[in-house]
Amino acid sequence: GQMSISGDGRGGRQTHVTVEEYKRPKFSVALEAPKEAAKLGEKVSVAGKATAYTGATIGGAKVSWRVVRNVRLPLWWGSAFWWRRPIEHAAQEIAHGTTNTKDDGGFAVEFVAKLDSAVSEKDEPIFSFSVFADVTDTTGETRSAQRLVNVGYTALQASLDADEWQVAKKPVELRVLTQSLDGEPRAAEGVIKIHKLRQPAQVVRAKLGDEENPGPRASFAADKAPKPDPAKPESWELGEVAVERAFKTGGDGKAALNFQLGAGPYRAMLETKDQFGKKVSAQLQFNVLNLDGKPLAVRIPNLVAAPKWEAEPGEEFTALWGTGYDSARAFIEIEHRGKMMQAFWTTAGQGQQEVRQAVTEAMRGGFTLHVTMVRENRAYLTSHEIVVPWSNKELKVKWEHFTSKLEPAAKETWTAIITGPDAKKTVAEMVATLYDQSLDAYLPHAWQRAFNVFRRDDSRMEMKFENGVKGFEGLTGNWDVDFAAPVIKYRRFPDESAGSDMMPRPWKMPGNFNVFTGGGTSGNGRAFGLGSYQLGARLADAPVTAGNRSGGTAISANAIDALLAGTGANGLLAPGIASLMGAGTDPTFQLVQRGLAQKRPLPAAPDLSKVSARKNLNETAFFFPHLLAREDGSVAMEFTMPEALTTWKFMGFAHDRDLRAGFIEDKAIAAKDIMVQPNAPRFLREGDALEFTVKVSNQSATRQQGSVRLALADARTGKAVDAQFENAQTDLSFDIAASESKSFSWKLKVPDG
Secondary structure (H helix, E strand, C coil), X not given: CEEEEXXXXXXXXXXXXXXXXXXXXXXXXXXXXXXXXXXXXXXXXXXXXXXXXCCCECCCCEEEEEEEEEEECCCCHHHHXXXXXXXXXXXXXXXXXXXXCCXXXXXXEEEECCCCCCCCHHXXXXXXXXXXXXXXXXXXXXXXXXXXXXXXXXXXXXXXXXCCCCECCCCEEEEEEEECCCCCECCCEEEEEEEEECCCCCCCCCCCCXXXXXXXXXXXXXXXXXCCCCCCHHHCCEEEEEEEEEEECCCCCEEEEEECCCCEEEEEEEEEECCXXXXXXXXXXXXXXXXXXCCCCCCCCCEEECCCCECCCCCEEEEEXXXXXXXXXXXXXXXXXXXXXXXXECCCCCCEEEEEEECCHHHCCCEEEEEEEEECCEEEEEEEEEECCCHHHXXXXXXXXXXXXXXXXXXXXXXEEEECCCCCECCCEEEEEEEEHHHHHCCCCCCCCCCCCCCCCCCCXXXXXXXXXXXXXXXXXCCCCCCCCCCCCCCCCCHHHHCCCCCCCCEXXXXXXXXXXCCCEECCEECEEECCEEEEECCCCCCCCCCEECCEEEXXXXXXXXXXXXXXXXXXXXXXXXXXXXXXXXXXXXXXXXXXXXXXXXXXXXXXXXXXXXXXXXXXXXXXXXXXXXXXXXXXXXXECCCCCCEEEEEEEEECCCCCEEEEEEEEEECCCEEEEEECCCCCCCCCEEEEEEEEEECCCCCEEEEEECCCECCCCCCECCCCCCCCCCEEEEEECCCEEEEEEEEEECCCC
16 A cells, blocks of 8 residues: 655655555566558558566567557648648557567567548548557566557658747758658658748737637538638748758758748748658748847737747846737736836837846746737737746766676675766765666656755736637526437357357367367376377376277376386387377377477486575665765765666765755666576465476577576475475476577475465
8 A cells, every 4th residue: 555754843744655565577578660661551560579677588478469540640730721620530449469479589560550541641641550569478477568650641751840039130940850650760852942921911810719719620621721811820821932942861860951031921841752752741830030120020919939938147038029010019027026027118119129137146946028918909918937947956966987787796886976067076965776677667766856945936917808708608408318228238148259168178289189278087097188189197007008088099108207108218109109199290199209308307417506596686776865975076885786687777866055956867787697587476375286487598698508496495494395395306407599588387286284
């Protein structure tokens, strides 16, 4: 459950701690973007990989995946088709399936990128396919990942960007970005045309309520644009081409072009082609201002703009108010800490006016600019916060010595350097921790990065225009409508979904052989179904006999494990058994022969008695609540690593007596060339039968061979209890290729008492 820790006294704070029963995650899953551009209607392959927190691969794991499709439109669609209603389509699952991870932990999710025919191609829609993958490793642990794969009629997307503040005295910089639909940079070339817009002859006020409620738009399929609305600049028609220029983006998909433009409204139109020759477009609308002229160059009722909405002490904040009306005035106010630092009317007869404010140290936390203008029964109310950051309260923390690859149980010393805003080393305190990052899969852990105690300007001035739209109100009505919901109930599941009997269903094997879940009995032993053959086992040695049971051939020998007694010197099945099973070509014979080969006596194993088991598996390597920096600003952290093999996350928070603070975060991996990671159950009960699994990982550059042992001992006395748990074969041999892993298991039974 959730526990809380409270502090007493004035300004007491409270924090919460979550107490849970859990097993530490051993691996994570990642899905990568497709390496090749995906096309609609064709197969898409998404590569995934399961990797342990030690860096080892997760091979042989089961993968269950599904794909859900959504539809979205390009960013510029709303301004280009301002009269149309946005598309609304529900998510739809289009594919699902299963697969397995390879030895290197990799797997592939393949599906056909089905399009939605209800969306027009000329709208350049993007079909977003959400790929969900759940990976269950051989120990039963499941981890998940999600990836968004975007596919469209084109394989490229382009965007234009520019600063909001553009003036005629300086060149206008347009930034071009070309990417795949998944956000990967792509090189492209094309043309940019900048059109000057055809403005109305005079300013036209918007309909009452249009700013808050634009009203119903035309249907999504309405291709023909209505007449331009003079109150909506995004609907203004294109005028002459002011400038045209070719562009070419590099490997990072970026390019920047400068244009010298006069004052006025503009729309930049970009055209390029993807790798398949399909047209790709983008557009951006912006205004260029003339600070010297009295009238505003854009015929809109009200404009408030600034080069930037952030300023440091010692700088001067500047903003511009403007109107397209021939005559209008605005009331300007600058508020700080609830008091007006400036309050004045703009000069009569001027269509625009600059606002200037000197920023002092006392104004840290910011201030607010208010602009009020009323014209033609419309109120234009603007409030904008100007940020003055507490940059003087920032510390920088960086490493002087840090090790990202760690050895279990090794002694380490890390050193960090703390500097102040003036880049001078400073004396400060620091709290630091290093913990198992896998725990973030359950509950992400984070610390504050600065003290949140400094004031931030929050204006309480409320401006409101009472002249608004009043809708119709219902006086009567609200008729009840009767309806009946159809409900289908089953007393039992249909036969086609649940099966008509309770018998176990066979899994199909090659050659029409069936392997049944569970086995029947033959004599006083167990029978294992292997297609049309059954190998019966008696405790007593008996000659090989042939009979007929359930349409198969009954073979009597020792139990499956004891069939080794009937093998020849080469370790293969005895001739009598082999002939009954159709030696050589029969799939069942080959299956049993492989099974016996795996159970041959092991070669001489290494001496595992000299290998010490890892004991210190703490989830936290250290937590230092009070580290003091030296005069040179350095902080040293000495610690001994736990023996847990995982990725460790470091967090450090430094602060000084002036409430200056800094934060540092990093990761380190603790691993060995050969690692054994057990997957022990959390609890057991008397009589339980279990399969104890471990994973052996080889992270070295060469193939490794050896043995892995499961030894059980009484926790109180230390005496071996393998016999009580029926752990007859404690050692298993392994042969693992470089950078791969394999799982091994022991079948145990918990004794009574």
